[in-house]
Amino acid sequence: MTSRGLLLRGTVLIGVVLLLVLGLASGVLWAGTRTGLYALGLYRDGGAPTVDPTVFHRPDARSTVLPAAPSAPVLPDTSPVPGTTADEVAARIAALGPVQGESFGLVIDESTGQTLYADNPEGVAVPASTLKVLTSLAALEVYGPDHRFxxxxxxxxxxxxxxxxxxxxxxxxxxxxxxxxxxxxxxxxxxxxxxxxxxxxxxxxxxxxxxxxxxxxxxxxxxxxxxxxxxxxxxxxxxxxxxxxxxxxxxxxxxxxxxxxxxxxxxxxxxxxxxxxxxxxxxxxxxxxxxxxxxPVENIVEQVLIYSDNDAAEVLFRHVGRADGRSGSITDAQEAMADVLTELGAWSDGMRVVDGSGLSRANRVSASSLTHAVQVAVKPGADRYRAIPTGMSVAGVEGTLAGRFVEEGTQPGRGLVRAKTGTLTNVHSLAGYVRTGDGSWLVYAFVVNGEQEEYKTRVWLDRITATLAACGCRG
Incomplete structure (x- = not known):
């Protein structure tokens, strides 16, 4: 090889090394920068929050249409024996320490139906955008996944x-x-x-x-x-x-x-x-x-959930308000939501649903209701509600969870936790499902109201669900 060729080859190799070094450095710098910007509120999740946290403020008939052929279940079957133990789950969550404000939570092992963690699960709280899970469930129940408007x-x-x-x-x-x-x-x-x-x-x-x-x-x-x-x-x-x-x-x-x-x-x-x-x-x-x-309604639901689309959620809410011959008014939608969710077992005493998006702080929803809604949707053969689990964001990857799970202790949840987020001033929530490290499928909902440190609360929720993802909790 000529001296000119050797020089050119050496220059190329040096260039490649420099690009690799700069790429690695920029990745590290961006991860740190993103975390800082996120904490300051200058970097937003992959989808818009229900409302900017800096703003301070306190059908005609039921559809029977189903897919022509059953789809594969969203969650593969898991063995219920020996099962994840409640004591181990509770211990791991307790190790994360308390959160400011009033907390509500529920974790259920989908394979056994066993309650693994309960923190005032029947108490009602402001849910923010996790309410969209209930709106989506009701719309799918009333119209079916294939209905088109x-x-x-x-x-x-x-x-x-x-x-x-x-x-x-x-x-x-x-x-x-x-x-x-x-x-x-x-x-x-x-x-x-x-x-x-x-x-x-x-x-x-x-x-x-x-x-x-x-x-x-x-x-x-x-x-x-x-x-x-x-x-x-x-x-x-x-x-x-x-x-x-x-x-x-x-x-x-x-x-x-x-x-x-x-x-x-x-x-x-x-x-x-x-x-x-x-x-x-x-x-x-x-x-x-x-x-x-x-x-189709199922695709509308997926859009509503992954991007937390307030406008489309409100349209679905009003469609629910046409169930059983109603007029589609706000009042009819409120009444229909209560009726449909009660039929599905996703309604708790004291609940109040006033809109479809979760914007209103007058909404009151329980962690039990949200968890049960997810349970209904992920059960094998639940094709009618499949768009709920498929529409939930993946931690650190897409939608409203794209920019989260960046802090210490949250990484085990990246790519595994799937959830609908909820964000209002002093209100944060997550509802979804996750596969644990030992193979169990868990469904969950966590709601925190009244906390003052917004970012810390969101990280706390990320850590809880990441802890569930990493859980080897069979006892």
Missing amino acids: ATRVLRDPTQPARLYLVGGGDPYLSKGPAGGPPARSSILDLAAETATELTTTGPVELVVDTSLFAGPGWNPDWIPVYRDYVAETSALWVDGARPRGAAIGRRDADPPQVAADTFVAELKRRGVQVGAITRGEAPEVATELAQVESM
């Missing part, structure tokens, strides 16, 4: 020049092209099909029908600052009523009007003349001209 255009045969744009409560209807993942439907496609099917040649009138959900869209238990965290719930909107597409930020002031304007603009682009745009309800004699369908 249709946004339709109807026409009265006696008045063919009048079209009705009827909201079907699709939380992910888009004003851009259809596609994904997730597989969002598009109001542009609805307009395209409408233009194709129209037989009239003159201008048409558009009536916007949002009557699917009765009553106001704004929950009276929400405070004004929440307008950056949730929109006024409507049966018709596009892009989650988020003009900038961000989870935190201004929402559309009139979501149905934005959707109607987008629809009309596309009709006009396709040569359809549109006159007046009004609000009203489609008559019973109206027939369907066009429709687009949402992604």
